[in-house]
Amino acid sequence: MRKIDPFLTALICAVLLATVLPCKGNATLILEYVTDACIMVMFFMQGIKLERRAILENMRNWKLQGLVLACTFLLFPLLGVSLHALAPGLLDSNTWLGVLFLCCLPSTVQSSIALTSLANGNVAASICAATLSNIAGIFITPVLVSVVLHTQGVWSAQAITDIAVQLLLPFVAGQLFQSVLHKWVHRNKKIISITDRSSILLVVYTAFSHAVVEGIWSKLDLQSILSLVAIDVGLLLLVLLITLLLGKACGFPSRDEVSLILCGSKKSLASGVPMANVLFPASIAGFIILPLILYHQIQLFLCTLIARHYHTKHSSDV
Structure with missing residues (x-):
């Protein structure tokens, strides 16, 4: 039986705290400045941690890397837009925006690599794919969001400035200081991980504080939440099936199939x-x-089961 992720528990607690004790007034302004600073630190650390060498060494497997990017930035948005077109009334408009935004995001780094390792898959290829996805996501995700959501305010001059200042510049700075700080970051992985996760929790608390003030729980009943879970699960299962079929159609060895x-x-x-x-x-x-x-925990649970399946398969092949 898989243990509950402590970070998931912390996320739930952040949402509950925002529900019971939302941040209001002047405290909100202060918290917004703090969260902006935390976001800049997070992307600075990402710039240090994401290694360019890992990408260059594995780009020869262009078919695998191209398919991962296509699934991340083409397949997901197409599925999200299709689901929205088929059942627009399942969720309110803002929550549908969240589902479509989810479809525009890059892949994970840590969990993709960890689960590929558990499955005895091609870890080097997964490092390359996840790293490339996150670097590309800084540029591609805002554009995709603007195209997929058709929101006029997303790709405004102010949005471009905010992306440059809070995301891109810190990331580039991290890349520039990578040779100097890379060893320090790896020596202090636990501290960096706690800092990153604490920053995410703070941003979640701030966002949900605003949402509670706007009446999120009066607009989302139990049926809406169950519908949202069903959509998240459906999206993940569709992509898992399509990536499996793509891997087999391309004749990938089992370990590359795992990475895809x-x-x-x-x-x-x-x-x-x-x-x-x-x-x-x-x-x-x-x-x-x-x-x-919600998708975060669902993907961890289902992908862990898949990784264990491949681990057993690869172990029996040895």
């Missing part, structure tokens, strides 16, 4: 939460990140 499935089906909470904070008004940010928070 586990990297191509993931969505990054670490990138998604701060991006939502930058791209969307505070009044709807809580609605936007709720589908992502």
Whole structure:
């Protein structure tokens, strides 16, 4: 039986705290400045941690890397738009925005690599795919959000400035200082991980505080939440099936197939939460990140089962 992820528990607690004790008034302004600073630190650390060498060494497997990017930035948005067109009344408009935003996000890094390792898959290819996805996502996700959501305010001059200042510049700075700080970051992985997760929790609390003030729980009843879970599960299962079929159609060896499935089906909470904070008004940010928070745990649970299946398969082949 899989243990409950402590980070998931912390996320739930952040949502509950915002529900019971939402941030209001002047405290909200202070918290917004703090969250902006935390987001910049997070992307600075991402710039240090994401290695360019890992991408260059594995780009020779262009078919696998191209398919992961296609699944992440083409397949997901197409499925999200199709589901919305088929059943627009299942969710309110803001929560649908959150589902579509989820579809535009890059893949995860840590969990994709960890689960590929558990499955005895092609870890080097997964490192390349996840890293490339996150670097590309800084540029591609805002454009996709603007195209998929058709929102006039997302791709405004102010949004471009916010993306540059809070996401792109810190990331580029992290890349520039990578040679100097890379060893320090790896020596202090636990501290960095706690800092990253604490920053995400703070952004979640701030976003949900705004959402509670805007009446999120009066607009989302139990049926809406169950519908949202069903949509998240449906999206993940569709992508898992399609990536499996693509891997077999391309004749990938089993270990490359694992990388395609586990990297191509993931969505990054670490990138998604701060991006939502930058791209969307505070009044709807809580609605936007709720589908992502649910998807995060669903993907960890189902992909862990898949990784264990491949681990058993590869172990028996040895």
